[in-house]
Amino acid sequence: MKIALIGYGKMGKAIEAIAVAKGHEIVHRIDQESTHLLEKAELSKADVAIEFTGPETAYNNILKCFAANVPVVVGSTGWLEHLSTVKSLCLEQHQAFLYASNFSVGVNIFFEVNKRLAELMASQPQYGVKMEEIHHTQKKDAPSGTAITLAEQVMEKVLRKKEWINEEEGTAEQLSIVSKRIDPAPGTHSITYTSAIDDITITHTAHSREGFASGAVVAAEWILGKKGVFGMKDVLSL
Numbered sequence: 001m002k003i004a005l006i007g008y009g010k011m012g013k014a015i016e017a018i019a020v021a022k023g024h025e026i027v028h029r030i031d032q033e034s035t036h037l038l039e040k041a042e043l044s045k046a047d048v049a050i051e052f053t054g055p056e057t058a059y060n061n062i063l064k065c066f067a068a069n070v071p072v073v074v075g076s077t078g079w080l081e082h083l084s085t086v087k088s089l090c091l092e093q094h095q096a097f098l099y100a101s102n103f104s105v106g107v108n109i110f111f112e113v114n115k116r117l118a119e120l121m122a123s124q125p126q127y128g129v130k131m132e133e134i135h136h137t138q139k140k141d142a143p144s145g146t147a148i149t150l151a152e153q154v155m156e157k158v159l160r161k162k163e164w165i166n167e168e169e170g171t172a173e174q175l176s177i178v179s180k181r182i183d184p185a186p187g188t189h190s191i192t193y194t195s196a197i198d199d200i201t202i203t204h205t206a207h208s209r210e211g212f213a214s215g216a217v218v219a220a221e222w223i224l225g226k227k228g229v230f231g232m233k234d235v236l237s238l
Helices: 010-021 032-037 058-067 080-092 105-121 145-157 210-223 232-236
Strands: 002-006 025-030 048-051 072-074 096-099 128-135 163-165 174-181 188-194 199-205 228-230
Touching (some): 010 025, 058 080, 080 228, 096 210, 096 232, 105 145, 105 210, 145 163, 145 188
Parallel strands (some): 096 228
């Protein structure tokens, strides 16, 4: 498989190491600051593109992949105001697009655990719920895309929560997400349900970027030959 890496920071380099170890070839590398130079001719050499840049550049990078007729796996977060547009364009143009707020197999299993716990807690109004996420200081968006996914899953089941806020405390209808930036933490996410009697907490802690990078490569392998809009739930058959 020939891969174009759009975003060649720490994550891009971790993806490269895993991809090469699996026998894949990196045919194009471009760092986040240079993506305005990304050309159709270069992208077209790849079987798939993996995009890990940031909220400022992700949307345009995706459109360039569509124009080059190259399937794109996207891990950038903070750009989701454009997600519905991207999905529509993908389907209209018969392209392939896979987005995940987190590519880790463990995190995607954690998503399913979170949904089930929220379902159980929906009928227990004596419990409040709050979240915490910890990442390294170079992470630009807060809360993380993973935290937003977890919060949206909670609110789908726990209907007394109407919106999330990125603050320590909120109203009874708000789900508080506390974001901390501490080096060298690659990512920790916790959801806590609290009552006067007890607390219930579920936590996922990443030990390195390897889980994210490995999952991105698996997603790139999976999307080859497909058309449409996908997520890690499709890849992992969850």
